[in-house]
Amino acid sequence: MNHSLNKINLSRLKSTFEVSSNIGKTKGGGLTRLPLSKEDKEMRDVFISWLKDAGLHVRIDDMGNIYGRRDGTNKNAGAVMIGSHLDTQPKGGRFDGILGVLSALEVIRTLNDNNIETERPIEIVNxxxxxxxxxxxxxxxxGVITDNLTKEFVFSLRDKNGITFGESLEEIGYIGEAKNRFINFNVDYYVEAHIEQSTVLEKNQNSIGIVKGIAGETxxxxxxxxxxxxxxxxxxERRDALxxxxxxxxxxDSLKEQFxxxxxxxxxxxxxxxxxxxxxxxxxFVYIIRHFNDDISNKAIELVKKQFREIAGRRNVEVNIEQYWKAESTEFVDEVTTLIEEGAKVHGYSYQNILSTAGHDATYVNGIVKSGMIFAPSVGGLSHCEEEFTSYEEIEKTANVLLYVVESLAKKEPGNTVLAAPDGSEVEFKPEEERN
Amino acid sequence: MNHSLNKINLSRLKSTFEVSSNIGKTKGGGLTRLPLSKEDKEMRDVFISWLKDAGLHVRIDDMGNIYGRRDGTNKNAGAVMIGSHLDTQPKGGRFDGILGVLSALEVIRTLNDNNIETERPIEIVNxxxxxxxxxxxxxxxxGVITDNLTKEFVFSLRDKNGITFGESLEEIGYIGEAKNRFINFNVDYYVEAHIEQSTVLEKNQNSIGIVKGIAGETxxxxxxxxxxxxxxxxxxERRDALxxxxxxxxxxDSLKEQFxxxxxxxxxxxxxxxxxxxxxxxxxFVYIIRHFNDDISNKAIELVKKQFREIAGRRNVEVNIEQYWKAESTEFVDEVTTLIEEGAKVHGYSYQNILSTAGHDATYVNGIVKSGMIFAPSVGGLSHCEEEFTSYEEIEKTANVLLYVVESLAKKEPGNTVLAAPDGSEVEFKPEEERN
Structure with missing residues (x-):
């Protein structure tokens, strides 16, 4: 199949970002849009109105995850899911996962603009x-809908004011039905755009990060x-805990030198x-160990536990260590990473393979459906802070690559796929079995 | 002059402690009686009623310091001031400075019981x-009334809720008049009983600490x-402040090994x-450097500043260091320490010389009038915590020595002073000029 090289509408995407950047805006130019807060609710309400305006079928599941589905021409085909998350850290930034959701929305709007039908349904997710x-x-x-965390555990988590997750989700009116979870809706792929949370792209002056995998994190x-x-x-004689x-x-901190x-x-x-x-x-205090190799993580974890006990013994204090969360490392399939690379190539964007040290929703979703991630460069590698910044020039590139990947996946059928390169020449791609 | 060896009334002192131990009582058996809080006001009100019951002339100065004066027989003689403070740290203990105030009160009550007149007035202070x-x-x-701190500075200090010292002092109704400050009332001596805030007495199994001086503190x-x-x-690439x-x-912390x-x-x-x-x-963070030798303190202060700058440079962070409080080291006069030793001797209590690493009101008062301190042992050296504990057996000893010192100072006239030892024999003491 051929398709012309479609591009997203940057000025529209800018406007969308501007709306988002004002919901929970901080004095320092960032966002405080904590999960299930009133700012989160406001953003969700706006987001749903956008989904409806785009003609999508909106669903909310029992975890408050929001989906908008664009039908495909083949009712039996598994959907391509795109998105990320709209919530932020306290005094977080305007981009982070928001980039993934808003560029996904822009992709769908662009498909609508161009009256493009896809064989597979496309599903946006927040x-x-x-x-x-x-x-x-x-x-x-x-985490809950991929069976990595239990719903009971998550619903009973409390914020610093003692309010539970469950109470907050109910308070903002976003408890939907379990039957709406994406796992019940025949989804075959998940692609998440996100800012990079370090400086690899910036240092190499590349625009597109093809994420090959996500580090394990404990x-x-x-x-x-x-x-x-x-x-x-x-x-x-003191027993000074500090x-x-x-x-x-x-x-x-010194584990970084040892491993x-x-x-x-x-x-x-x-x-x-x-x-x-x-x-x-x-x-x-909380400490986090991340590595792409889970064996190395485990060695570091054991070493630091041993060191903690030695320090505690020598300083006459007690130490108790509790592991409260773990996500194993995950690798993305070539089927998706190859398409990201193709997208960057056909648009003439600089790109590179990259690994994500930070965890994302794709960590969990990749265990269920074939997933991939596209990283956009973040100035200074800063994120989860008010200074977080990615230029619209880079955002446009990310969204165009996402559009390319979505079109490719959603239209894709077994057999040879031919795409138009920017110069109009045809590029031949092998079937996925041969590529893998 | 002779005097019989008077002793305080422990059961009365116990009752006094029990009242105090219930004003601001914590679940953990300590006290949270923060300065100028409602608990502090309650304690002050009770304290003043006790002063009045003891027939004292009560004054409150413009810093809220409370005095109760017992007249002396010689109107021209300078007073002997005794006391300490009734406030505590958050989740602090029941003894600390409270010991100094309540044992001072017990001393006055004992003088009253025994119809003892003193030449010098005796002044209790909180x-x-x-x-x-x-x-x-x-x-x-x-600090303010000894000109070590300005009243403007202190009145504008804020607690974590933004309430100023001045507002709080007014709120509890304890702003008196500047003319009531002890410096306007001809005070010649100040003796403060306090728990030891380390384990020197406990380790040496001594009951009475004769405090020779207080460390300088910055x-x-x-x-x-x-x-x-x-x-x-x-x-x-991180610039992690933690x-x-x-x-x-x-x-x-490692300065302790270097100095x-x-x-x-x-x-x-x-x-x-x-x-x-x-x-x-x-x-x-706040850090505090204490030493009896101010030159050594200054060397340590300079060294650690240099180290901070080196660490900050290497870890790519900024550090700003502000010295916000300083009290120089102080030594107590032999005239008072000798009487404390005599008091311990005549009662047959074990005693030793000791230095106070912690600062006390006597640090400042010693700059104005001849001062001294008596330390009582604290179990495990713990203080400023709920576990703080000094037995009534030890409290009795401290109060008896305080009584002895007060009687000696308040009756004292130039010339030979003869006191009765426990066995009834007479002990001869030289005039202070010869002792010094």
């Missing part, structure tokens, strides 16, 4: 609470218990009682 | 906000600024934004 900044656990909307909460006493207490925890932080490719990080860090003349009785 | 746990700066009641707030980004951002601050904490007798400590420690998948953009 996953609930990809960000863990409010309820402590990330990717819960995709999260722990460490609780260090010492004994509060007056800060003038003899230093050698000094011990500081040494543990450095132990986690190549390992990305260790400290998340929350809370000190009690945190008073001027009182030593710390307790420090609770 | 200093306002010795603890810095609410307004961030300690010893402000004694407090700093360090602000480390990095850049928040996704925790999966390439580790080598990792840098952790290294700084260890630098402060003998130095007591370094970390106070408050706050991390922003403290979220799971976001690196820290900012950490603010």
């Amino acid at each position: 996953f609930t609470a990809e960000e863990g900044g409010r309820f402590g656990v990330p990717m819960v909307g995709s 999260r722990f909460e460490a609780c260090v218990k010492g004994q509060s006493t007056h800060a003038a207490h003899s230093p050698s 000094v011990a925890a500081s040494e543990m932080v450095l132990a986690v 190549e490719g390992l990305s260790p990080a400290i998340g929350t860090f809370e000190v009690y009682p945190s008073l001027q003349t009182i030593t710390a009785s307790e420090v609770k | 200093f306002t906000a010795e603890e810095g746990g609410r307004f961030g700066v300690p010893m402000v009641g004694s 407090r700093f707030e360090a602000c480390v600024k990095g850049q928040s980004t996704h925790a999966a951002h390439s580790p080598s 990792v840098a601050a952790s290294e700084m904490v260890l630098a402060v 003998e007798g130095l007591s370094p400590a970390i106070g408050t420690f706050e991390v922003y934004p403290s979220l799971q998948t976001i690196t820290a953009s900012e950490v603010k």
Whole structure:
């Protein structure tokens, strides 16, 4: 099959971004649109109106995930799902997963503009609470429906005010039906656009990141218990939880030097009682270990546990370590990554293969349907902060590649597929069996 | 002059402690009686009723310091002031400075019981906000009236809810008149009983600590600024304020190994934004350097500043260091310490010389009038915590020694002073000029 090289409408996509960038806007120019907050509800309501305007069939599942389906010509064909998440971290950025949802919407609008019918249905998705900044656990909307997390567990997660996920989802009126989950709707592919959360693309001056896989990630909460006493207490006799925890932080950080490719990080860090003349009785902190090789992650995890125990023993404090979340590393199929590369090529965009250290909804969805991700460069690699920035020039490229991939997947049939290159010449692609 | 060996009434002192231990009582058996809180007001009201019942002339100065004066027989003689503070840290203990105030009250009640007249007036004092746990700066009641802190500075200090010291003092109705400050009332001596905030007495199994001096203390707030980004951002490129601050904490802590007798400590420690998948953009922490030798303190302070800058440079963060409070080391006069020793001896209590690493109101008062401190042992050296504990057996000893010192100072005239030892024999003491 042939298709002309379609392009998205950047000025329309800009307008869409501008609406989103004002829902939960922070003084610092970022977004605080926490999952299931009133800002999230406002964004969801607007999003659904957009889906309806685009003629999509809207569904909401029991996790609050929102879908909009564009019919395909072949009722038996599995759908191509595209999207990401519209929620943000506290004082997060305007792009992150929002790029994936809004560029997916633009892809559908472009197909509508051009009266393009596809054989496969196309399904846009906004996953609930990809960000863990409010309820402590990330990717819960995709995690539950792919059987990686239980609904009971997620519904009982509490934010810092004690409000549960379940209460919040009900409060904003977004509890739909389990039968609406995408797994009940014959979905064959999932493609997620997202900003890169590091500087690989920027450094190499490439516009399109073809994500080959996502690192495995394990999260722990460490609780260090010492004994509060007056800060003038003899230093050698103190059981200062903060000094011990500081040494543990450095132990986690130094894993990056001991295991190549390992990305260790400290998340929350809370000190009690945190008073001027009182030593710390307790420090609770989250640490995260990421690597593409789960065996290496496990080695690092064991090493740092051993180091924590050594530090605790030497500093006369107790440490308790709890693993509270884990996602194994995942690799995306060539069938999708190849199409991303083709999309970049036919548009003449610079591109490269890339790995994602950060987790995404695609981590979980890839366990169920063939998935892929397209990364856009983020200035300075910054994300989850107000400074997060990706230019419209880059956003346009990402959305055009997404459009290309969607058209290719949605129209695709077994056998040879011929696409028009930018110069009008035909490019021959082999059937997927031969490519893999 | 002779006097029989008087003793305080422990069962009455116990009852007094029991009242105090219930005003601001915590679940964990400690006290949260923050300066100028409603609990502090309640304690002050009860305290004043006790002063009046004891026949004292009550005054309140413009810092809310409360005094109760017992007249002496010689109107021209300078007073002996005794006391400490009744406020506590959040989840602090029942003893701390409370011991100094309640044992002072018991001393006066005992003099009353025995119809003992003294030549010098005796003045009990409860200093306002010795603890810095609410307004961030300690010893402000004694600090202002001894010209170590300005009233404007202290009145504008804010608690974490933004309420100023001045507003709080007015709110509880304890703004008195500046003319009531003790410096306008001819005070010659100040003696403060307090629990020891370390384990020296406990380890040596001694009951009475004769405090020879108080360490100099300098407090700093360090602000480390990095850049928040996704925790999966390439580790080598991050500007993680928490990792840098952790290294700084260890630098402060290790000063204890580099400078003998130095007591370094970390106070408050706050991390922003403290979220799971976001690196820290900012950490603010307080660190405190204490030593009896101010030159050594200064060397340690300079060293750690240099280390902070090196760490900040290497980890690509900024650090700003602000010294916000300082009290120089102080030595108590032999005239008072000798009487404390005599008091312990005549009662047959075990005693030793001791230095206070922690600051007290006596740090400031000693700059104005001749001062001294008596330490009682605290179990495990714990203080500023709910576990803080000193037995009534030890409290009785402390109060008896305080009584002895007060009687000695208040009756004292130039010339030989003869006191009765426990066995009834007379002990001869030289005039102070010869002793010094």
